[in-house]
Amino acid sequence: MRNILTLGRRELGAYFNSPIAYIVIPAYLLITGYLFFSQVFLVGDASLRDFFGTAPLLFIFFLPAITMRLLAEEKRTKTIELLITMPVTDWQVVLGKFLGALGVLLAALALTLVYAFTLSSMGTLDWGIVSAGYVGLVLLGGTYIAIGLMASSWTRHQVAASLITWAITFTLYLGGKLVPMMPRALAPAVEYLSLDSHFVNISRGVLDTRDVIYYLSLIGVCLFLAVQSLDSRRWR
Amino acid sequence: MSKLSKSTNAILYASLVIGSVILFNMIVAKKFMRLDLTADGVYTISAASKKLVRGLPDRLTIKAFITPDLPPRVKNLARYMADMVLDYAAHSQGRIDAEVIHVATDDQAAKDEATRFKIKPIKIGQYGTSKTSVQLAYLGLAFQYGGKIEVLPPTVSVNDLEYQISSTIRRMVREKKLKVGVTSGHGEPTPQRGLANAKRYLKDYEVVNVDLTEGKKPIPDDIAVLLVVGPKKRFAERALYEMDKFLMSGRGIAFFLDGMILETPRGNFKGQQPPKIARTNVTGLEPMLAHYGVKLTADIVMDRQNRPLPLVAANGRAVLVNHPAFPVVTDLSKEVPITKFLKRLLMVFPSSLELVGDGKDSKSGVQATVLARSTAASWSHTGFFLFNPMHRPKETKTVGPFELGYLLKGTFASFYSGRATPEAGAPQPPQAKAPQPTRTKRAPTSARIVVVSDADFVQDAYLRLNPDNLLMLLNSVDFLAQDESLIAIRSKKQTRRPLEHKEDADITFAKWANILGVPLLFLALGFVRWRMRASARLRSAEDLIAQHMLSRPAPVPKKARSEKTKAPPKDDDRAKDGEERQS
Numbered sequence: 149m150r151n152i153l154t155l156g157r158r159e160l161g162a163y164f165n166s167p168i169a170y171i172v173i174p175a176y177l178l179i180t181g182y183l184f185f186s187q188v189f190l191v192g193d194a195s196l197r198d199f200f201g202t203a204p205l206l207f208i209f210f211l212p213a214i215t216m217r218l219l220a221e222e223k224r225t226k227t228i229e230l231l232i233t234m235p236v237t238d239w240q241v242v243l244g245k246f247l248g249a250l251g252v253l254l255a256a257l258a259l260t261l262v263y264a265f266t267l268s269s270m271g272t273l274d275w276g277i278v279s280a281g282y283v284g285l286v287l288l289g290g291t292y293i294a295i296g297l298m299a300s301s302w303t304r305h306q307v308a309a310s311l312i313t314w315a316i317t318f319t320l321y322l323g324g325k326l327v328p329m330m331p332r333a334l335a336p337a338v339e340y341l342s343l344d345s346h347f348v349n350i351s352r353g354v355l356d357t358r359d360v361i362y363y364l365s366l367i368g369v370c371l372f373l374a375v376q377s378l379d380s381r382r383w384r
Numbered sequence: 385m386s387k388l389s390k391s392t393n394a395i396l397y398a399s400l401v402i403g404s405v406i407l408f409n410m411i412v413a414k415k416f417m418r419l420d421l422t423a424d425g426v427y428t429i430s431a432a433s434k435k436l437v438r439g440l441p442d443r444l445t446i447k448a449f450i451t452p453d454l455p456p457r458v459k460n461l462a463r464y465m466a467d468m469v470l471d472y473a474a475h476s477q478g479r480i481d482a483e484v485i486h487v488a489t490d491d492q493a494a495k496d497e498a499t500r501f502k503i504k505p506i507k508i509g510q511y512g513t514s515k516t517s518v519q520l521a522y523l524g525l526a527f528q529y530g531g532k533i534e535v536l537p538p539t540v541s542v543n544d545l546e547y548q549i550s551s552t553i554r555r556m557v558r559e560k561k562l563k564v565g566v567t568s569g570h571g572e573p574t575p576q577r578g579l580a581n582a583k584r585y586l587k588d589y590e591v592v593n594v595d596l597t598e599g600k601k602p603i604p605d606d607i608a609v610l611l612v613v614g615p616k617k618r619f620a621e622r623a624l625y626e627m628d629k630f631l632m633s634g635r636g637i638a639f640f641l642d643g644m645i646l647e648t649p650r651g652n653f654k655g656q657q658p659p660k661i662a663r664t665n666v667t668g669l670e671p672m673l674a675h676y677g678v679k680l681t682a683d684i685v686m687d688r689q690n691r692p693l694p695l696v697a698a699n700g701r702a703v704l705v706n707h708p709a710f711p712v713v714t715d716l717s718k719e720v721p722i723t724k725f726l727k728r729l730l731m732v733f734p735s736s737l738e739l740v741g742d743g744k745d746s747k748s749g750v751q752a753t754v755l756a757r758s759t760a761a762s763w764s765h766t767g768f769f770l771f772n773p774m775h776r777p778k779e780t781k782t783v784g785p786f787e788l789g790y791l792l793k794g795t796f797a798s799f800y801s802g803r804a805t806p807e808a809g810a811p812q813p814p815q816a817k818a819p820q821p822t823r824t825k826r827a828p829t830s831a832r833i834v835v836v837s838d839a840d841f842v843q844d845a846y847l848r849l850n851p852d853n854l855l856m857l858l859n860s861v862d863f864l865a866q867d868e869s870l871i872a873i874r875s876k877k878q879t880r881r882p883l884e885h886k887e888d889a890d891i892t893f894a895k896w897a898n899i900l901g902v903p904l905l906f907l908a909l910g911f912v913r914w915r916m917r918a919s920a921r922l923r924s925a926e927d928l929i930a931q932h933m934l935s936r937p938a939p940v941p942k943k944a945r946s947e948k949t950k951a952p953p954k955d956d957d958r959a960k961d962g963e964e965r966q967s
Contacts, residue, residue, distance in 0.1 A: 165917070170910045174903035181899040189891050192691075194881040262902050266894055271883040272727070276421035339459070340409075353422035361412045365405045376398055380391075 151236050155244020159218075160251040168214065173256045176210045184263060194271030196264060200281045200351040204344050207292050208317045214252050215296025216310035218245045219374070223304035228378075238378045242371050246290075246297055253289040257282060277353035284350030287363035288343060292317050294370035301377035317343070418467070424725065427464070429471050432869045433550045437476040440557060445528040446472065446549075448484045449498045451505075451521040458508065461545075462523055468545055469525065487522040494522075501526035502535050525549070529556040547873045554870065555588055562865055564589045565607040569597030569623075570667065571616030573843050579613060581847045582857055588870075589861065599623035599806070603630045609864040610637045614839030616645060618668040621806035628672065628799045634829035636864025640839040641669065643682045643735025646771055662733075662769035672799045677752050678790045678835045679738040684769060685786045685837075686777060687711030687762035689884070691730055693849065708762075708776065709733050713788060714882060715757040720791050721871045722834065722859040723755050728882045730850035732840035736764055736786035750796055755789030755836070762786060791863075792833040834860045 163169045183206075184199040191198075219242075222228035231241060264278050292313070299312035324342025339345060346359040420428040437444075448469045450462045466484045473482035487494040498505075503524040525536040534552055555561075564586060566575055575583040575591045583591040594603055594610065599622025603610065610630055619627075631637055646660040664682040673680060686708035693710045694703065711731050716723040739752055762784030765777065800806075840846055842857045859871045886894075 164910070164913065170907060174906055177903040177906065178899065181902060185895045185898050189883070189895060192883050194883050259902050259906055263898055266898055267883065270886060270894070272881050274423045274881065276423050280421040345459070352427070353420065354427045355419040355421065357416045357418070358409075358413055361409060365409055369402055369405055372401055373398065376394055380394065 151240045152243045152247065155236065155241060156247030156251065159245050159248025163214070163248065163252050168217070169252055169255070172210055172213045173252070173259070176206065176256055177259055180206055180260065181263070188267070194267045194273045196267070196273075196278055196281060197351070199260065199263060200285070200347075203285055204288060204321055204347055207289055208314060208321060211249075211253070211289060211292040212296050212299075212310040212313040212317075214249050215293050215300055215313060216306040217300070218249060218297050218309075219300040219378070220304050220306045220309040224306075232378070238375045239371075242297065242301075242374045242378065246293060246367075246371060249293045249297065250286075250290055253293065254286070257285055257289070274353070277351070280353045280355055281351045283355060284347050284359075287350070287360065288347050291343060291363050291366045291370070294367040294374075295320075298370040298374045298377070301374040429468070429475060429546060430873050432872050433472070433546060434475045436550055436553060436869060437472055437480055440476065440479040440553070442530065443479055443481065444476075444553065444556070445481045446483075447497075447501055447526045447528075448482075449487050449494070449501070449503045449522040449524050449526065450484060451519075451523065452486045452488060454508070454521055454523065458521075458523060464545055465523070465525060468549065472549065498522055498524075498526075501528070502533055527552055527556060529553075532556055544874075547870065550873050551588055551870055561588065561590045562608040562867075563604075563606050564591045564609045564611060564861055564865075565594035565603060566591060566611045566613065567596050567615070567623075568593045569595050569617075570619060572612070572614050578843050579611075581844045581854075582842060585854055585858060586861060589865070596620070596623035596626060599626055602626055608635060609861050610635070611640070611861070612637065612669070613640045613842060614642060615667045615669070616665060618666060621668075624668065624672050625800055625806050631676075631796055631831050631833070632798050634831050636832040636834070636866070638834040638836075638860045638864055639669065639673065640836050640842055641665075641667065641680055641735075642733065642839045643680050643837060644684050644733070644769070646733060660771040662765075662771060673835060674740050675799045676796055676833055677740050677750055677792050678833075679740050680835070680837060681736045681738060681764070681766075683735050683764040683766040683782075684709060685711065685731075685734050685736050685758050685762055685764050685784065685788065686779075687713075687758050687784070689714070689759045689761060691850075693730070693732065693846070709771070711758055711762060712882060713756045713758060714884070715759065715785065717753055717755050717791075720753050720755060720863075721868050722791065722856065722863050723789075725872065726852045726855055726859075728850065729756055729852055729856055730841060730846070731788065731838045732846055734758075734788050734838035734841075737788065737790055737835060737837050739787070739790070749830075750792055750794035753791045753793070754787050755791055755834070756787070758784045758786045758788060760785055788838065789834070789836040792835070793830065795830055796833075832864050832866075834864060836860075 180199065180202060183202050184196075187198050188195075219228065222231060232238070236244075261282075264273060264275075267273050268275075295316050296309070296313040299316065300306075300309040302312065303309050320341060320343045323338045324345045326338075340362070346362050349356055349359050418427065420426065446469050448466050450466060454462050469482045469484065473480045485494050485497065487498055495505075503522060503526050505520040505522050506524075508519045508521050527534045527536070534556055536548055536552055566572070566579060568574055573579045574593060579591075589609075592607070594607060595601055596603075596619065599620040603626050607630070610627065612627075627637060642665050644662045645665045646662050648660055662684060670680055688708060689712050690706060690708050690710045691712050692704040692706040694705075709732070711734065713729040713731055714727070716726050716729065718724050736758075760783070763780045764782045764784070764786060765780055766782070769777075836856075841850075841853050847854050847857070855874060858874060862868060862871050862874075
């Protein structure tokens with residue numbers, strides 16, 4: 149566990165010591181803030197519903213920028229070989245990198261709490277729904293990061309990793325929207341895999357084990373595949 | 385082991401893990417738990433519903449008929465429907481048999497059972513790749529109690545599912561519907577016109593007309609609650625007597641009254657929108673209400689906290705008009721069930737109310753509670769008033785907050801105690817001096833009166849513009865009928881939580897402070913961090929040089945030292961990063 153936390157801390161530090169965090173986070177905040185605050189005062193409700201509503205789509209564009217370098221950069225600069233020769237397992241490397249990227253997401257989300265406090269000062273906010281929404285955002289964002297990490301383990305090119313992540317997350321996001329057009333036999337599976345529909349349930353204010361376990365399962369599978377991808381160097 | 389067998393092993397291993405995860409998710413889908421974090425517990429069965437189902441005198445069956453492959457937009461409703469039905473059964477201590485029946489397209493037996501329980505398939509539009517098709521789907525709840533079967537239509541929403549289920553159960557268990565009477569004969573809206581929406585939503589009650597013209601007929605004994613909504617003519621003395629008698633019998637009355645009403649003057653306005661002139665609305669109820677404890681003022685309350693409302697323009701089209709005469713009332717009592725769970729009311733030309741006495745008359749045993757109050761940014765307008773929706777009226781010096789609703793509860797003294805019983809007949813102008821009662825006759829049991837100084841907001845034109853307006857009416861009727869069990873459930877749905885009124889400048893500041901301020905704050909923190917790291921690097925570089933100089937007695941040329949010290953931090957950073965990585 150200590151190794152994982154050390155790797156995670158180092159990864160998080162690397163984000164904040166480079167321009168990545170200072171480009172991605174402000175850009176995300178600028179766009180999400182504009183989309184939310186251009187509507188909220190017109191609607192006149194003390195609710196973060198619109199903010200939660202745009203998050204699944206915005207994450208698709210912003211989180212690949214954070215995850216693309218995780219393993220692809222290590223592979224390109226060959227530092228992955230160095231990292232693997234150290235007394236850490238593949239799982240520890242992957243989990244450490246996952247936690248580092250998750251830290252960036254948490255920092256971005258923590259800054260959006262200002263929106264909640266602003267609305268709370270102007271009306272009665274349902275903090276239960278807000279808390280559930282943020283738990284949902286962490287689970288959703290964690291899933292995007294795990295997918296990004298998996299894609300990053302497949303290639304040494306950051307742009308390729310980013311495009312693969314974008315393609316997978318966009319497909320999973322869009323899948324739920326396209327269910328009516330799917331063949332009947334395929335529809336339930338596609339709908340269950342849809343990232344958005346589970347998040348909609350959570351952002352209503354209800355934490356359901358079915359939704360939470362769905363996200364945790366997807367994160368687990370993606371991290372497992374990333375570990376398998378790292379492990380493949382032994383038999384390739 | 386060969387490369388091929390290693391790769392095959394890895395693929396098999398991965399498939400096994402993914403398969404196990406899928407299997408685990410399928411098991412979890414059957415056995416699940418929910419944590420409802422909403423403030424009002426919207427998605428959790430309330431104590432009132434649990435009490436209702438535990439007290440069922442006989443066994444009740446609920447069957448949920450659901451088509452498995454529904455489109456996503458109704459899938460959530462289906463899921464909550466199935467979950468909630470099972471929750472009801474779990475809390476009923478064996479009094480409810482619940483079953484979720486999945487009606488697949490080719491499952492004729494399930495379809496036959498749905499037909500037996502009066503559940504019909506509904507048409508749901510499907511957008512295909514090349515054409516739009518219509519799917520026949522089952523999404524309904526059937527209740528069977530005794531010999532009766534009731535069906536919950538699929539038009540319910542996730543929000544009010546619990547209320548719909550509980551009210552259906554209560555309706556089926558009740559032997560007879562209570563009656564709600566609506567007074568008529570004084571220009572009031574009727575359950576057929578003007579209060580048709582209210583009647584539709586008061587489906588747990590039988591809503592009937594009570595004609596009080598000239599007070600010729602008494603109020604029937606089987607009326608549980610009396611509604612007096614928007615009278616525009618004077619009540620006959622005998623009609624007031626009937627109402628007083630009704631109240632003395634311990635039953636409840638809700639008054640929705642206008643202190644001033646707006647009328648369109650006759651005349652030719654040559655295509656222009658005719659103005660509306662406000663006049664004092666005298667109904668004859670005023671002295672009786674003042675006797676009970678509340679005085680209705682002949683004024684119009686305006687508030688800077690308002691919302692646009694549709695008004696019919698001269699060309700017959702509805703236009704949205706933002707006017708202070710349509711106040712949004714957010715100061716609602718949290719002590720009384722009627723308003724406890726409401727967030728805001730949207731009123732239309734309300735008047736103000738005043739309390740007569742201190743509202744805590746221990747002698748009379750009547751207690752007054754303010755239900756609704758305007759904001760401090762409100763003012764009242766009395767006397768002549770010409771309403772033009774396009775012009776904002778000037779604020780007067782009579783400023784708020786004003787009381788807009790009262791609940792009076794207790795053993796009221798009769799308005800006619802010690803006075804002769806009036807005869808039925810046309811209303812007479814008020815006497816110069818009302819005769820004083822010689823003895824006080826009190827109601828034998830506690831009665832309830834709700835007085836709201838606006839009659840428009842519960843009428844068809846405005847009732848559905850704001851969900852809480854409807855809830856205010858339904859809660860008032862339930863409270864007056866002394867049946868408060870469903871008030872908490874009805875109001876539990878997620879209603880809007882309005883933002884308080886703020887000046888435009890405050891809103892603009894809040895908007896841009898969030899849009900630009902938050903990212904700039906983050907960048908500022910980043911800049912501070914970068915500066916701190918740069919100075920730390922500089923310090924460590926200086927320390928290194930100092931150490932180097934101590935270990936090497938030979939002097940270092942000044943130029944070289946300054947170049948080393950001024951080395952660009954970027955390179956240092958890279959070097960350090962490289963070191964960190966290697967370490």
